[in-house]
Amino acid sequence: MRKSIATVSVSGTLTDKLAAVAAAGFDGVEIFENDLLTCPLPPEEIRLRAADLGLTIDMYQPLRDVEAMPVLDVRRVERKFDLMRRLGADLLLVCSNVSPLAVDSDELAAEHLRLLASRAAEHGIRIAYEALAWGRHVNEYLRAWRIVHLADHPNLGTCLDSFHILSRGSDPIGIEAIPGEKIFFLQLSDAPLLAMDVLQWSRHHRCFPGQGNFDVAGLVRHALTAGYSGPLSLEVFNDHFRQADAGRIARDGMRSLIALEQGLQGLAHPAVPMGFAFAELGGTGSSQGGGSLVAALSALGFERAGAHPTKPVELWAQGGARLLLHDTAADRPEQADGPALIAIGLDSPDPAGAVKHAESLLSPVLPRERTPQEAPLDAVAAPDGTEIFFCDTAWLGDFAPATTAPHERADLTHIDHVALTQPPHYFDEAALFYRTVLGLRPQESLELPDPYGLLRSRAMSSGGDVRMVLNLAQVGAGDTPWQHIALAARDLTATARRLHAEHPGLLLPIPANYYDDLEARHDVDPALRELGILYDRDEDGEFLHLYTVTIGRVFFEIVQRVGGYQGYGAVNAPIRLAVQHAGSH
Amino acid sequence: MRKSIATVSVSGTLTDKLAAVAAAGFDGVEIFENDLLTCPLPPEEIRLRAADLGLTIDMYQPLRDVEAMPVLDVRRVERKFDLMRRLGADLLLVCSNVSPLAVDSDELAAEHLRLLASRAAEHGIRIAYEALAWGRHVNEYLRAWRIVHLADHPNLGTCLDSFHILSRGSDPIGIEAIPGEKIFFLQLSDAPLLAMDVLQWSRHHRCFPGQGNFDVAGLVRHALTAGYSGPLSLEVFNDHFRQADAGRIARDGMRSLIALEQGLQGLAHPAVPMGFAFAELGGTGSSQGGGSLVAALSALGFERAGAHPTKPVELWAQGGARLLLHDTAADRPEQADGPALIAIGLDSPDPAGAVKHAESLLSPVLPRERTPQEAPLDAVAAPDGTEIFFCDTAWLGDFAPATTAPHERADLTHIDHVALTQPPHYFDEAALFYRTVLGLRPQESLELPDPYGLLRSRAMSSGGDVRMVLNLAQVGAGDTPWQHIALAARDLTATARRLHAEHPGLLLPIPANYYDDLEARHDVDPALRELGILYDRDEDGEFLHLYTVTIGRVFFEIVQRVGGYQGYGAVNAPIRLAVQHAGSH
Incomplete structure (x- = not known):
């Protein structure tokens, strides 16, 4: 299907917007009036500019408060027809009237729209009438359609907008009652479920399909069933998108439409990852503070299990938990701040299929310099720059056997989850990336x-052993781009006891006041207090966890899930953050 | 009255919070549980820390979901009593239950609260029961009071919170029906009127009294009439305050309570300014790009009207519009970016009274180095650092007569308004400052x-000739801390015609597309298009305005008000911003 986007959805001047939208691969644009003004x-030059970029101008929008007024202002509309002729646009969006002067009469609205449509016809222009969710009288899409039907003019149709329909909780199945050729346009946006005034919700919190809580694909399916054959057009008002890079947001919008189309085709994700193959830490050279990291990993029970033959990368392992330590001093001097999480390896049932799928969703596939004997290992860049590798087990063969064999104790069995700090304004992009490119399921945003x-904070999970937590810090006192790797313990209490005895200072101290409160709420093992273990429970089970101090940009969490607990101990995050801040100030 | 504040209202660790609150002059604190945990x-040391700072611990809060449960968890509450004993707190806040398990029975709630109050009495503790606006069953303050009355225990009273009462639209007059000695505590916060879920509204958008739209003082008056004699205590949850400097926010909270008290005493503002005496531009030295400014001012019709005898300051004037040009190269090398608005002089009916009033509201009075023959001129610092001078006419005598007399043409008659860019997180502080310290009235926030x-953007007006516009830019592409001075023209069309003819390039060009739209909406003089004049109208009159290009950090607007128009042409701001960005990128 053709893909379009309203210019209001991205930042910048109109010419910047057109360039960004064209570069992202859109076929057309809706020109938002304010961008033109x-x-x-x-207008003639804007028309040429769009044409040069290969973009059609699919709609000019919006005309407000025109129909069902006590007096129809035909002159104003004629001026817009004139503008559209110069712009080369032949479809005009008319939004349902919000004026307190508007008359509550479908007949009058239809009469006015019929008159405007007949004038429009003289200019070769068509009018798409849309119900705003906060229209004075017309705020349901089926009422807008009834008025269009009543007006009965070939140059008048309706415009459907997923936000206006789904934000009111209207059932989109009624779309199938509208003849496809009378659906002149289809505007798509998603939104998180927020209990707020619908106008404010619409103006500040819309997002691309797949980033929010609406079933946008389901609505599109109804429109296709009705016979709609026009473009899928994104129209988003979002405070973050407004402040973000236009090219990046446009590309993300295109990704959302591609994913929506894949969903409509019933394509399942070809290669949902099964587990963490490894996490890679950069900045681990001895000049980069890597010594502290090696000491901490040794304390946690990791051992050096191999080294890469050609790159300054070591494999450290314990049970099924594998970490790559990459001395990036030579090629990434910016990692002078010490260790940082730079890549994640995912066990994939089909690495090649996963990469192909990622490419179909516009994810940048990273170039890999490789010597002939190395295992192929392809990666894509996540929105925060973290490299995501799709692995089978061949990669392990690259690492020469270590001098010491991994010991048998294996306190820690595997990577439970990884938490990444996201760049401002791109939180929704990250959620869409992990959902569509990796096939993870988003959980509630906290x-x-x-x-x-x-x-x-928003967790994304494969439903199995891959769990990612996306964090966005909105804090005033300096930047805290902490990332962390959570490792699963077989017996957290025993591990904590050993670490306290053998490695004082490694674990984050938890205030005694926390335990006074915890013990008031739950009957818990006194060892939690003694060992500084945090605790949560829900209907499905229990969660025990603790943290190491931060090394460079990264720290480690050790967790133990008891029963069917699926969360991340978010209730304890404020305790952890306060202690971390106190330590860094 | 004693003044208190909940620790949740300011940022940082608990010890930072206590220090900031004490420094701002508060008498006591409410300890918010999360801050303690x-x-x-x-707790014993927190108690000592507070005592050392001269702070009483007025309340420990909150205890949630305790009353009217199927089973009363006395053990949990006893643990809190124990904690409070260690902390030296003798008042516990119990919030009305939000649990889905809560029983809808005033009798059961009263029975539980009576039992808890009798246990509390054994520890010398009292309980204040509060209706949360989103309580499961108890969400009206009079229902909470009915339960307290029913329980009838001397150690049980009610806590009133202005947000919970006013956000629901409850009439606070009912407070007078509660015996003053049963009002154990009074929590104060304000909020802007927002159509959103009350819980989200409460958790993110509360502000200090006088910063929002609630009549907090009216509510306090009812409590005083009822006989309440406890502290006025601020309890604010605000996303900006959380990220801001604790000391600054605490001081602003204290300012809000002082202003509230002054209002209760019926004190009118002693010295609302009558007009702009001058605006002072720093960074006007020749090494600072002052040449462009002088050229622009000359073009606008300003003439050099005097010079300060001892400081590198010149007076430039035209009609009643006076600008001071201050060569700050020597003492403020940071103004290397060129001209910037650094001070505003206000014609005051009582400069000494105005300064005294500002001091009573904790505004920093600025030291003035002065030679004996100079006129006294006192200034306070506004939240963004702009100096505000309170003037009678004596200051003009400091400026030696200029070599050229001001000419008679006087296209521009006076300063209409001044627009200042505010620092992030302190927008509410600025509104409170201009409202209380200067006596201006806030208009709608846009x-x-x-x-x-x-x-x-929020305008503040004296109702007469002093108008300030406070702007906060939430933009992604670089910082745009533009300020501007709006000058009133006698005949804007004539002035614009002259400037276009004599000084091409001085005025900001306005896109022709704007006029196509304007002419579709209104019958306007074709000269507007020709001269690049922006236009607005409302029920009271018309507004014509245009802008100069930016010089350093500042630009000039020229305005003409026709009829009773009181606005600022905000509808045209997006046009201006787009042209300015296009010019600066």
């Missing part, structure tokens, strides 16, 4: 108090 | 689209 180019702000 | 100090984000 602020543009120094005359806001956790930090001593200097809030931490927005 | 994350604190490494034991959000205006910028090509790279949003501009939050």
Whole structure:
């Protein structure tokens, strides 16, 4: 299907927007009036600019508060027809009236729209009438359609907008009652479920399909069943997108439409990962503070299990938990701050299929310099720059056997989850990336108090052993781009006891006040207090966890899941953040 | 009255919070449970720390979901009593239950609270029961009071919270029906009127009294009438305050309570300014790019009207519009970016009274080095650092007569308004400062689209000739800390015609597309298009305005108000912002 986007969805001047949208591969644009008014180019030149970029101008929008007024202002509309002729646009969006002067009469609205449509016809223009969710009288899409039907003019149809329909909780199945050729346009956006005034919700919190909670694909399916054959067009008002890079947001919008189409075709994700193959830490050279990391890993029970033959990379392992330590001093001097999480390896049932799928979703596949004897290992870049590798087991063969064999104790059995700090304004992009490119399922978005702000946090899970936590720190006191790797313990209490005895200072101290409160709420093992273990429970089970101090940009969490607990101990995050801040100030 | 504040209202660790609150002059604190749980100090030491700072611990809060449960968890509450004993707190806040398990029975709630109050009495503790606005069954303050009355225990009273009462639209007059001695505590916060879920509204958008739209003072008056004699205590949850400096926010909270008290005493503002005496531009030295400014001012019709005898300051004037040009190269080398607005002089009916009033509201009075023959001129610092001078006419005598007399043409008659860019997180502080310290009245807060984000804008007006516009740029593409001075023109069309003819390039070009739209909406003089004049109208009159290009950090607007128009042409701000961004990129 053709893909279009409203210029309001991305930042910048109109010419910047057109360039960004074309570069992302869109076929057309809706020109948002405000973008045209602020543009120094005359409409004729905007038309040429779009054509040069290979973009059609699919709609000009919006015309407001025109129908069902006590007096129809035909002159104003004629001026817009004139503008559209210069712009080369032949479809005009008319939004349902919000004026307090509007008359509550479908007949009057239809009469006005019929008159405007007949005038439009003289200019070769068509009008798409849309019900705004907050329209004064017309705020349901089926009422807008009834008025269009009543007006009965070939140059008048309806425009459907997923936000206006789904935000009100209207059932989109009614779309199938509209003849496809009378659906002149289909605008798509998603949104998180927020209990707020629908106008504010619409103006600030829309996002691309797949980033929110609406079933946008289901709505599109109804429109296709009705016979709609026009473009899928994104129209998003979002405070973050407004401040973000236009090219990046446009590309993300295109990714959302591609994923939506794949969903409509019933394509299952070809290669949902089965587990963590490894996590790779950069900045681990001795000049980069890697010594502290090696000491901490040794304390945690990791052993050096191999080294890469041609690269300054070591494999450290314990049970099924594998970490790559990459001395990046030579090629990434920016990692002078010490160890940082730079890559994640995922066990994939079909690495080649996973990469192909990622490419279909516009993910940048990273070039790999490789010597002939190395295992092929392809990676894509996640929105925060972390490299995601799709692995089978061949990669392990690259690492020469270590001088010491991994010991048998294996306190820690595998990587439970990885938490990544996301760049501002791109949180929704990250959620869409992990959902569509990796096939993970988003969980609820949380806001956790930090001593200097809030931490927005959203977990993504494969439903199996791959769990990622995306964090966005909205804090005032300096930047805290902490990342962490959570390791699963066989017996957390025993591990904690050993670490306290043998490695004082490695674990984050937890305030006694926390335990006074915990013990008031739950009957818990006194060892939790003694060992500084945090605790959570839900209906499915229990969660025990603790943290190491931060080394460079990274710290480790050790967790133990008891029963069917599926969370991440978010209730304890404020405790952890406060202690971390106190330590870094 | 005693003044208190909940620790949740400011950022940082508990010990940081206590220090900031004490420094701001508060008498006591409410300890918010989460702040205690994350604190490494034991309660005994927190108690000592507060005492050392001269702070009483007025309340420990909150205990949630305890009353009217199928089973009363006395053990949990006893643990809190134990904690409070260690902390030296004798008042516990119990919030109305939000659990789905809560029983809808006032009798059961009263029975539980009576039992808890009798246990509390054994520890010398009292309980204040509060209706949360989103309580499961108890969400009205009079219902909470009915339960307290029913329980009838001397150690049980009610806590009133202005947010929980006013956010639901409850009439606070009912407070007078509660015996003053049963109002154990009074929590105060304000909020902007937002149509959103009350829980989200409460957790993110509360502000200090006088910063929002609630009549907090009216509510306090009812409590005082009822006989309440406890502290006025601030309890604010605000995303900006969380990220801001604790000391600054605490001081602002204290300012809000002082202003509230002054209002209760019926004190009118002693010295609302009558007009702009001057605006002062720093960074005007020849090495600072002052040449461009002088050229622009000359073009606008300003003439050099005097010079300060001892400081590198010149007076430039035209009609009643006066600008001071300050060569700050020697003492403020940071103004190397060129001209910037650094001070505003206000015609005050009582400069000494105005300064005294500002001091009473904790505004920093600035030291003035002065030679004996100079006129006294006192200034306070506004939240963004701008110096505000309170003037009578004596200051003009400091400026030696200029070599050229001001000419008679005087296209521009006076300063209409001044627009200042506010620092992030302190927008509410600025509104409170201008309202209380200067006696200006806030107008509606607007959000205006910028090509790279949003501009939050709020005008403050004396009702007469002093108008300030506070802007907060929430934009992604670089920082745009533009300030501007709006000058009133006698005949804007004539002025614009002259400037276009004599000074091409001085005025900001306005896109022709703007006029196509304007002319579709209104019958306007074709000269607007020809001269690049922006236009707005409302029920009271018309507004014509245009802008100069930016010089350093500042630009000039020229305005003409026709009829009773009181706005600022906000509808045209997106046009201006887009043109300015296009010019600066």
